[in-house]
Amino acid sequence: MNHFIISLTPMMFDCVFNGTKIRLQIVTNISKVFPKDCEAQHGGVDDMTKLPYLHEPGVLHNLATRYELNEIYTYTGNILIAVNPFQRIPHLYDAHMMEQYKGAAFGELSPHVFAVADVAYRAMFNEGKSNSILISGESGAGKTETTKMLMQYLAYLGGRSGLEGHTVEQQVLESNPVLEAFGNAKTGRNNNSSRFGKFVEIQFDNKGRISGAAIRTYLLERTRVCQISDPERNYHCFYLLCAAPAEVKEKYKVGHPSSFHYLNQSNCYELDSVNDADEYVAIRRAMDSIGISEEEQEAIFRVVAAVLHLGNVEFSKGEEIDSSVIKDENSRFHLNMTADLLKCDTMSLEDALIKRAIVTPEEVITRTLDSIAAVGSRDALAKTIYSRLFDWLVEKINISIGQDPNSKSIIGVLDIYGFESFKVNRLANTSSGMYDSFCINFTNEKLQQHFNQHVFKMEQEEYTQEEINWSYIEFVDNQDVLDLIEKKPGGIIALLDEACMFPKSTHDTFAQNLYQTFKNNKRFIKPKLSQTSFTISHYAGEVIYQADMFLEKNKDYVVAEHKDLLTLSKCSFVAGLFPYSPEVSSKSSKFSSTGSRFKKFLWLVV
Numbered sequence: 001m002n003h004f005i006i007s008l009t010p011m012m013f014d015c016v017f018n019g020t021k022i023r024l025q026i027v028t029n030i031s032k033v034f035p036k037d038c039e040a041q042h043g044g045v046d047d048m049t050k051l052p053y054l055h056e057p058g059v060l061h062n063l064a065t066r067y068e069l070n071e072i073y074t075y076t077g078n079i080l081i082a083v084n085p086f087q088r089i090p091h092l093y094d095a096h097m098m099e100q101y102k103g104a105a106f107g108e109l110s111p112h113v114f115a116v117a118d119v120a121y122r123a124m125f126n127e128g129k130s131n132s133i134l135i136s137g138e139s140g141a142g143k144t145e146t147t148k149m150l151m152q153y154l155a156y157l158g159g160r161s162g163l164e165g166h167t168v169e170q171q172v173l174e175s176n177p178v179l180e181a182f183g184n185a186k187t188g189r190n191n192n193s194s195r196f197g198k199f200v201e202i203q204f205d206n207k208g209r210i211s212g213a214a215i216r217t218y219l220l221e222r223t224r225v226c227q228i229s230d231p232e233r234n235y236h237c238f239y240l241l242c243a244a245p246a247e248v249k250e251k252y253k254v255g256h257p258s259s260f261h262y263l264n265q266s267n268c269y270e271l272d273s274v275n276d277a278d279e280y281v282a283i284r285r286a287m288d289s290i291g292i293s294e295e296e297q298e299a300i301f302r303v304v305a306a307v308l309h310l311g312n313v314e315f316s317k318g319e320e321i322d323s324s325v326i327k328d329e330n331s332r333f334h335l336n337m338t339a340d341l342l343k344c345d346t347m348s349l350e351d352a353l354i355k356r357a358i359v360t361p362e363e364v365i366t367r368t369l370d371s372i373a374a375v376g377s378r379d380a381l382a383k384t385i386y387s388r389l390f391d392w393l394v395e396k397i398n399i400s401i402g403q404d405p406n407s408k409s410i411i412g413v414l415d416i417y418g419f420e421s422f423k424v425n426r427l428a429n430t431s432s433g434m435y436d437s438f439c440i441n442f443t444n445e446k447l448q449q450h451f452n453q454h455v456f457k458m459e460q461e462e463y464t465q466e467e468i469n470w471s472y473i474e475f476v477d478n479q480d481v482l483d484l485i486e487k488k489p490g491g492i493i494a495l496l497d498e499a500c501m502f503p504k505s506t507h508d509t510f511a512q513n514l515y516q517t518f519k520n521n522k523r524f525i526k527p528k529l530s531q532t533s534f535t536i537s538h539y540a541g542e543v544i545y546q547a548d549m550f551l552e553k554n555k556d557y558v559v560a561e562h563k564d565l566l567t568l569s570k571c572s573f574v575a576g577l578f579p580y581s582p583e584v585s586s587k588s589s590k591f592s593s594t595g596s597r598f599k600k601f602l603w604l605v606v
């Protein structure tokens with residue numbers, strides 16, 4: 001007899017209607033039902049490959065059954081699936097548990113993140129091979145928490161004794177709160193959402209002891225600095241500063257977050273069970289412990305305050321056509337504060353916000369910006385300063401942790417957003433978010449290919465070699481999507497780089513070039529009505545991208561006037577964020593392709 005589970009609802013279920021219990025029966029097409037395992041074990045199976053029917057409802061049912069019993073981890077072969085428990089389960093990660101998993105054969109004990117780390121560590125130690133652990137999932141799924149557990153376990157296996165002073169692993173773990181204060185924010189789904197991708201590289205010596213580490217970050221969500229929506233928050237550090245001791249707030253002239261435009265676009269200022277005043281003190285202490293000097297800390301929060309004041313500078317229409325002026329006394333106060341905090345000349349700051357120089361072969365012409373363009377200029381400056389500050393912190397953390405140039409092998413832990421589809425896109429409302437989503441989905445295509453090659457292809461080759469009768473698992477080879485994106489020459493990234501180097505290119509000409517080049521590519525679709533958007537048929541589904549911000553984002557655009565202003569800052573910290581480079585200071589915008597850099601980065605980690 002066959003039993004079935006319907007993909008969306010149970011086929012037969014009891015419900016109470018007007019106080020009477022009734023049994024509902026759903027009639028559906030046979031093609032929409034899936035076979036059910038009628039001999040399923042009560043607690044589910046700890047490895048999905050043991051399921052007799054491996055389909056989505058069966059997999060979800062198994063995960064739900066285990067979750068009910070607080071079993072949050074399940075294997076699918078050698079892949080670990082974690083379901084977020086949303087509550088602390090301390091015994092799951094204590095020293096006793098670590099001891100149990102140490103050296104245990106994979107699969108011998110219940111599925112656990114420690115088992116994955118243990119396999120990676122042993123393979124590295126015994127075979128001298130470097131390994132990567134990929135952690136993927138949607139926002140709030142538990143990637144960051146899982147990364148921390150992994151690191152804790154690797155520190156347990158390869159750490160030095162506490163007697164040896166401040167160890168590398170301690171430094172890595174202690175750097176987390178600092179990174180989170182500047183790179184994490186509350187979103188609709190997660191109160192502490194990482195708004196950047198992270199690859200942590202842990203280096204080991206030939207005795208298997210941790211000898212160094214490096215943190216690489218990518219794609220910080222820059223738009224958040226200037227644009228948030230209810231019930232989200234901006235980056236934590238802004239609220240920490242607004243909750244700092246009175247003398248600090250007085251020094252930087254900051255008050256309640258609602259007084260700043262970059263924070264008051266949302267009504268959410270506080271987080272449940274988090275005290276920002278305490279967090280401010282904790283972050284200052286964490287900065288001390290990773291070697292950020294008092295002077296540097298002072299400069300960091302000065303820059304954070306400057307970004308807040310900059311956001312409050314408003315513009316109104318100037319007397320001349322297409323020009324703007326500082327709106328009123330209040331805006332002028334914030335302009336002065338920004339210049340003060342960044343230690344740059346107020347007049348030069350005002351000019352950098354509302355004027356642009358155009359270089360012609362004959363002369364340099366100064367053009368004014370209208371008030372809308374001036375707001376764009378202000379926000380671009382805020383984003384640039386903030387992202388440079390974030391990069392500085394990451395570099396500082398890396399210097400303080402220390403790298404081992406003689407390391408024998410590494411274990412890399414990649415924390416990456418899952419595939420992004422715009423219906424639930426974290427950045428769907430911003431065109432620059434589209435470009436970030438393009439990079440994220442490109443990464444996920446790469447990861448998918450990695451799974452195809454290492455999980456399906458290798459396993460099937462093994463079965464064939466051992467002459468095991470095996471019905472081939474169907475999987476979609478996504479090499480054609482990767483070619484579409486990254487092929488050199490001729491892929492989307494290559495065409496984008498070309499467009500960025502050609503001065504007359506616009507997003508419109510770039511989109512037309514894509515339509516022409518890929519008109520017969522079955523993975524590329526031109527939407528009927530749009531002139532600038534394009535669809536890629538990814539392995540996980542079709543995604544529409546708006547080409548509008550692709551050129552700007554790919555150029556890693558820093559307005560020359562902004563750079564020149566900050567390079568001349570009297571504060572060495574601020575000037576250091578914008579090192580002088582003669583080839584880009586000459587009233588031209590800097591070009592370095594984000595897409596190509598990201599592609600190279602993927603070569604490193606995938």
Ligand SMILES: Nc1ncnc2c1ncn2[C@@H]1O[C@H](COP(=O)(O)OP(=O)(O)OP(=O)(O)O)[C@@H](O)[C@H]1O
Pocket residue numbers: 084085086087088089137138139140141142143144145146190192193194195417
């Ligand atoms: N193993 C776990 N045990 C207990 N709580 C967890 C665990 N994993 C996740 N959580 C809870 O879920 C919340 C969200 O997890 P986390 O920040 O790791 O998600 P994420 O996938 O990194 O999200 P984002 O992509 O938004 O950064 C955590 O703050 C924590 O409360």
